[in-house]
Amino acid sequence: MSSTTAPSSIGTGQTARFDPSIAHLTHVPRRHYGRWIASALILAAFALVVKAFAEGQIDWPVVGQFFTAQSIISGLGNTIIMTICAMALGITLGVLFAIMVMSPNPVLKGIAVFYIWFFRGTPLLLQLLLWFNLALVFPRIGIPGLFEARMVDVMTPFVATLLGLGINQGAYTAEVVRSGILSVDAGQTEAAKAIGMTRLTTLRRIVLPQAMRVIIPPVGNEVISMVKLTSIASVIGFAEVLRNAQTVYYANARVIELLIVSAGWYLIIVTILSIGQHFLERYFARGSGRRSRPAAPSVVES
Amino acid sequence: MMPIVVATDVRKTFGSVQALNGVSIEIPAGQVLCIVGPSGSGKSTLLRCINQLERIDSGAIWVDGELVGYRRVGNKLYELTDSEIARQRLTNGMVFQRFNLFQHMTALENIIEGPVTVQKRRRNEVIDEAMVLLERVGLSAKRDAYPSELSGGQQQRVAIARALAMKPKLMLFDEPTSALDPELVGEVLAVMKDLARSGMTMIVVTHELGFAREVANEVVFMDRGAIVERGSPQEVLVHPQQQRTRDFIAAVLA
Numbered sequence: 408m409s410s411t412t413a414p415s416s417i418g419t420g421q422t423a424r425f426d427p428s429i430a431h432l433t434h435v436p437r438r439h440y441g442r443w444i445a446s447a448l449i450l451a452a453f454a455l456v457v458k459a460f461a462e463g464q465i466d467w468p469v470v471g472q473f474f475t476a477q478s479i480i481s482g483l484g485n486t487i488i489m490t491i492c493a494m495a496l497g498i499t500l501g502v503l504f505a506i507m508v509m510s511p512n513p514v515l516k517g518i519a520v521f522y523i524w525f526f527r528g529t530p531l532l533l534q535l536l537l538w539f540n541l542a543l544v545f546p547r548i549g550i551p552g553l554f555e556a557r558m559v560d561v562m563t564p565f566v567a568t569l570l571g572l573g574i575n576q577g578a579y580t581a582e583v584v585r586s587g588i589l590s591v592d593a594g595q596t597e598a599a600k601a602i603g604m605t606r607l608t609t610l611r612r613i614v615l616p617q618a619m620r621v622i623i624p625p626v627g628n629e630v631i632s633m634v635k636l637t638s639i640a641s642v643i644g645f646a647e648v649l650r651n652a653q654t655v656y657y658a659n660a661r662v663i664e665l666l667i668v669s670a671g672w673y674l675i676i677v678t679i680l681s682i683g684q685h686f687l688e689r690y691f692a693r694g695s696g697r698r699s700r701p702a703a704p705s706v707v708e709s
Numbered sequence: 710m711m712p713i714v715v716a717t718d719v720r721k722t723f724g725s726v727q728a729l730n731g732v733s734i735e736i737p738a739g740q741v742l743c744i745v746g747p748s749g750s751g752k753s754t755l756l757r758c759i760n761q762l763e764r765i766d767s768g769a770i771w772v773d774g775e776l777v778g779y780r781r782v783g784n785k786l787y788e789l790t791d792s793e794i795a796r797q798r799l800t801n802g803m804v805f806q807r808f809n810l811f812q813h814m815t816a817l818e819n820i821i822e823g824p825v826t827v828q829k830r831r832r833n834e835v836i837d838e839a840m841v842l843l844e845r846v847g848l849s850a851k852r853d854a855y856p857s858e859l860s861g862g863q864q865q866r867v868a869i870a871r872a873l874a875m876k877p878k879l880m881l882f883d884e885p886t887s888a889l890d891p892e893l894v895g896e897v898l899a900v901m902k903d904l905a906r907s908g909m910t911m912i913v914v915t916h917e918l919g920f921a922r923e924v925a926n927e928v929v930f931m932d933r934g935a936i937v938e939r940g941s942p943q944e945v946l947v948h949p950q951q952q953r954t955r956d957f958i959a960a961v962l963a
């Protein structure tokens with residue numbers, strides 16, 4: 408309507424400040440010149456790096472040729488199997504020791520505290536070497552009367568790597584699981600008790616599923632580091648992908664080409680895992696209010 | 710009539726705080742007992758001791774004829790195990806001030822969790838019963854909603870249905886409407902009145918004096934861990950004998 412109805416309480420002669428016609432003007436977004444310049448510089452640097460690699464002393468057809476070589480694929484299989492087994496062992500131990508650390512029983516608590524202290528406090532490489540050389544301490548292993556075996560037969564590179572990586576992982580995962588459990592409101596536990604759940608059922612049905620929201624992101628990161636950590640087992644002769652790549656380049660001297668092959672495979676696995684992590688996180692976020700759900704499908708009302 | 714809860718000389722301290730200072734009480738089956746009193750007077754602690762969320766220091770509580778938390782052998786009382794305590798809790802349903810619905814489960818899943826996981830009953834049959842309960846608290850349409858998608862009043866009604874799904878003999882309410890916006894209090898009280906009419910034995914800690922006057926068979930006024938006054942709603946809320954009770958009622962109505 409008429410602009411003379413502009414607020415009068417401010418004082419006379421100031422109606423221009425509230426000029427209603429401004430509502431019709433076009434909005435111009437802020438210009439981000441800095442971003443454009445930075446992007447251009449980075450793209451130029453990237454192009455130089457790509458050019459250097461393309462023209463460098465790298466025999467790309469050899470990379471292609473070995474990418475699916477039998478020994479690389481079998482090493483890849485071992486890397487994947489070890490990641491799965493070591494992570495499964497690590498998560499199992501992590502949950503177990505997290506529960507023990509929080510237990511009112513001082514013996515269980517003490518054992519768990521010692522475990523976490525020892526395995527977080529020594530280098531992983533040292534632990535691998537310890538497991539692999541356990542035969543020096545215990546030449547024979549077994550339960551008297553039931554079975555017995557020579558330690559060197561039991562402690563194969565696979566078993567030593569599994570124990571080394573899995574048990575070490577458990578010590579870290581225990582702390583992650585513990586903080587996840589602590590993140591769940593105490594009222595949830597009380598409500599679970601009030602409907603007659605025991606301590607363990609409460610943990611399994613109510614607390615752990617909600618703790619998952621906090622646990623999954625760091626454990627996802629740990630799975631991804633585990634994929635790459637398996638490569639240190641090459642020092643005790645476990646035939647994972649990097650070890651097999653090395654075996655090949657000792658023979659044909661194509662060092663960089665085979666390292667690129669391994670790097671490519673690690674990147675592929677990690678990419679797939681990251682996608683999987685995204686979906687897992689979405690699943691465990693259910694009910695947390697951060698996910699917008701479609702309206703519930705209409706239910707037959709009585 | 711056999712009392713469903715008997716407490717004698719119950720004492721409980723937290724560090725240096727005397728939360729319960731020799732409380733004795735009896736509740737006949739089918740009655741509604743309202744507990745009123747100032748904040749910190751031990752009302753929640755009494756409910757939590759009855760449901761064994763706290764362990765009492767001395768005295769004794771019986772629920773439905775069973776000594777709570779201990780087994781008597783000769784002249785000694787032996788503490789029960791975790792699973793025996795869990796079984797004893799099945800007699801009681803409990804409703805909390807802050808609802809405490811399981812956040813990762815829908816309304817329906819919250820209600821069937823106890824019957825299916827604890828009582829090991831058949832899922833289909835339990836779902837049918839749960840739908841009847843949801844209908845009763847007026848939330849059939851919300852069966853698939855997560856707690857974060859419900860208002861406080863709706864969450865508390867689901868929490869009541871969850872407790873009822875276990876078919877308890879006794880319902881404990883700890884300030885069930887104190888965390889609600891004023892306009893949502895009525896819908897929860899309506900469900901509780903309906904429950905009282907159906908003959909459920911209830912112990913209700915509340916500041917809703919109108920509800921207590923209308924529904925309670927007996928009202929208890931607690932202060933500093935002890936029962937100061939008890940009697941009919943008329944006696945305690947309208948014609949209180951003790952000065953502390955009068956001060957409290959004046960403060961609530963102010």
Ligand SMILES: Nc1ncnc2c1ncn2[C@@H]1O[C@H](COP(=O)(O)OP(=O)(O)O)[C@@H](O)[C@H]1O
Binds near residue numbers: 728748752
């Ligand atoms: N877990 C606890 N730890 C320490 N003190 C507590 C605990 N629970 C209750 N108390 C104390 O016990 C007293 C009674 O508390 P409560 O039973 O919650 O009172 P009300 O429910 O009547 O407000 C209060 O002084 C409170 O601070």
Ligand SMILES: [Mg+2]
Binds near residue numbers: 752883884
């Ligand atoms: Mg309270």
